[in-house]
Amino acid sequence: MENGEGLQVLRYQKGGEYRPHFDYFGDSVGGRKHLEVGGQRVGTCVMYLSDVQAGGGTSFPSVGMEVKPKKGGAVFFADVDEQGDVDKLTLHAGVPVIAGVKFIATKWVRERPYRRES
Numbered sequence: 001m002e003n004g005e006g007l008q009v010l011r012y013q014k015g016g017e018y019r020p021h022f023d024y025f026g027d028s029v030g031g032r033k034h035l036e037v038g039g040q041r042v043g044t045c046v047m048y049l050s051d052v053q054a055g056g057g058t059s060f061p062s063v064g065m066e067v068k069p070k071k072g073g074a075v076f077f078a079d080v081d082e083q084g085d086v087d088k089l090t091l092h093a094g095v096p097v098i099a100g101v102k103f104i105a106t107k108w109v110r111e112r113p114y115r116r117e118s
């Protein structure tokens, strides 16, 4: 995947969750540092590596949507709009796992390559 960050793998057990957040970088000191290197995060792909017995969806509260985790499934969304501006509708969360274990792998796509060629 072009300009992809390294894959981030997460494992949630019962009660595990990811509070509502944006994946794009904000205008903080830390955010600006990230932006300098590879530009904005323009896309997010969450791949579900396990089925979850209950709970554990990925919710998008601003648009009233929730994706149910299904092994082998994935959800992709653009973190910016057509103008390249951050899209606040991408607020999302990993809702608490009620039963079972949730495994995901997340890939973020950046505007530019951000690793130096060595």
Ligand SMILES: O=C(O)CCC(=O)C(=O)O
Residues within 6 Å of the ligand: 018, 023, 046, 056, 057, 058, 059, 092, 093, 094, 095, 104, 106
């Ligand atoms: O756990 C989820 O469903 C969402 C994960 C997520 O938002 C992320 O990895 O950035």
Ligand SMILES: [Fe+2]
Residues within 6 Å of the ligand: 021, 022, 023, 044, 092
């Ligand atoms: Fe996220």
